[in-house]
Amino acid sequence: MIWDWDWTLEILPELLTQGLLVTLQATLGGAVLAFVLGLFVALLRRSRNPFVSRPVGAVMEFVRSTPLLVQLFVVYYVLPDFGVKMTALMTGIIGLGVHYASYTSEVYRAGIDGVPKGQWEAAIALNLPRRWTWISVVLPQAVRRSLPALGNYLIAIFKESPQLSIITVVDVVGFARELGSERFRYLEPMTIAGLFFLLVAIPASIFVRRLERRLGN
Amino acid sequence: MTISPCSAELPGTLGEAMPFLCEGAVITLQSTLGGSLLAIAIALLVGLMAMSxxxxxxxxxxxxxxFFRGTSVLVQLFWIFYAMPILTGFQLDxxxxxxxxxGLNLGAYGSEVVRGAVQSVPQGQREAAIALNFSPYHRMRYVILPQAFVGMIPPMNNLLIELLKATSLLSVITVADLTYQGRLLVNSGSDQLIVFAxxxxxxxxxxxLITLIMRFVEGRAARMVGRGGPGSGRRKDRRWSRRPVSPAETPSVEGAR
Structure with missing residues (x-):
């Protein structure tokens, strides 16, 4: 038998408690940041002032076109030179959040564009101030439309979070790498890590597809 | 006199870094090209299989x-490089x-794109091909695929850029790509701000560059199936700004179903 069951049972509990906790923190932290920052970016990109909307758009295009890994290196290695010191996990959350904000801002933008023109006109007819038009009329509808796509990005962030293991965060994959390098045997820990991601990601994507169908009508 | 961007004669950190980064850039381009060829082949095959x-x-x-969309590329990479040899006794380069x-990872996303694009070809085209007594193969090859191809290109463009970005992960298994060379430079004392920039x-x-190439291909493909003459194709190109496709799903194509 090539597969070592004894070792599997020995490492399984550690892997799925310690590692899992960090993966969850990274995923949720990154997602919350991406969802909030993305909304602000989407609003800034709709600004009537081109000196606001253009640079914000260009920066986000740049972030979206370059690898998350290199961005993580920048946050992890370069920012401390400027006196910004953070834990590796915090660095990772900021990296994931900013990277995926460039994606979620497009989701919100599509959501805002999808709000029927009549809603805007009705708000003007009711003499609603512009700020309240956004807060109480447009955004609630836009965010609702954006939910399924945001759900997909939550899953995507979850799946990309192993990249944090490269900047020394000990998540499920980072932990598996540590265990593997101890014995120079990666088969069991990596397979468990892979199965764990499948086990979470597949039901989650089925759930998001249902949500899509329900909100679709 | 013009100096090549890879020249060591450039001033300061630039001259120190660029020769190394250019070597890495070649490896990154090769990996992107190899990965995309494999991904496109898999996408076509599996995408058509999904409609069998x-x-x-x-x-x-x-x-x-x-399976391949449910786990991250990094885990798949580690698994293929470190775990598979133990199971099969065969170590890949x-x-x-x-x-x-x-290729396997992006191919899985690509097959969803292929399936969505093929299904968005109007039903009448299929029926017309049946009425003209086309065999299933000829129907696909000469009627459905050329039309589906045009719709595949914008989402494929996004996937190819995701693939380019994912090649940076190869540095973790010590492939000497752009990211690897950059880290090497930083470790040997080059100014890290400049190197990462x-x-x-x-x-x-x-x-x-990928976006430019794909726009060109889309223009050609659109004209080949008679959509938009010269000029109108270009106007259309300008309109599709790069919209990110969710790595988990492909909403733009899902919507077409």
């Missing part, structure tokens, strides 16, 4: 797609393992 009349063929395609992981800039230029 046989339930078991559809099942195989479905399992493949869910690191660049080949990298290209294989990228150069890395990001080069990746951005490559992304832009």
């Amino acid at each position: 009349g046989h339930a078991w063929v559809r099942g195989v395609a479905r399992v493949y797609m869910e 690191k660049s080949f393992a990298g290209i294989l992981a990228l 150069l890395l990001l800039l080069i990746y951005f230029l490559f992304s832009y």
Whole structure:
């Protein structure tokens, strides 16, 4: 038998408690940041002032076109030179959040564009101030439309979070790498890590597809 | 006199870094090209399998797609490079393992794109081809695919850029790509701010290059199926700004179903 069951049972509990906790923190932290920052970016990109909307758009295009890994290196290695010191996990959350904000801002933008023109006109007819038009009329509808796509990005962030293991965060994959390098045997820990991601990601994507169908009508 | 951007004669950190980064850039481009060829081949094959009349063929395609979209590229890369040799006793070369992981992963996303594009070809085209007594193969080859191809290109463009970005992960299994060379430079004492800025800039230029190539291909493909003459094709090109496709799903194509 090539597969070592004894070792599997020995490492399984550690892997799925310690590692899992960090993966969850990274995923949720990154997602919350991406969802909030993305909304602000989407609003800034709709600004009537081109000196606001253009640079914000260009920066986000740049972030979206370059690898998350290199961005993580920048946050992890370069920012401390400027006196910004953070834990590796915090660095990772900021990296994931900013990277995926460039994606979620497009989701919100599509959501805002999808709000029927009549809603805007009705708000003007009711003499609603512009700020309240956004807060109480447009955004609630836009965010609702954006939910399924945001759900997909939550899953995507979850799946990309192993990249944090490269900047020394000990998540499920980072932990598996540590265990593997101890014995120079990666088969069991990596397979468990892979199965764990499948086990979470597949039901989650089925759930998001249902949500899509329900909100679709 | 013009100096090549890879020249060591450039001033300061630039001259120190660029020769190394150019070497890495070549490896990054090779991996991107290799990965995309594999991914496109898999996408076409699995995408068509997902619409097969046989339930078991559809099942195989479905399992493949869910499996490779359900885990991250990094885990797949580690698994193929470190874990598979223990199971099979066969150690792959690191660049080949990298290209294989990228191709298999992006191929799974691509097959969803292919399926969506084929299904969005109007039903009448299929019926007309049946009425003209085309065989299923000819129907696909000469009627459906050329039209579906045009719709595949914008989402494929996004996937190719995701693939370019994912090649940076190959540095983790010590493939000497752009990211690897950059880290090597930083470790040997080069100014890290400049080196990382150069890395990001080069990746951005490559992304832009992919977009330019794909726009050109789309223009050609659109004219080949008679959509938009000269000029109108170009106007249409300008309109599709790069919209990110969710790595988990492909909403723009899903919507077409």
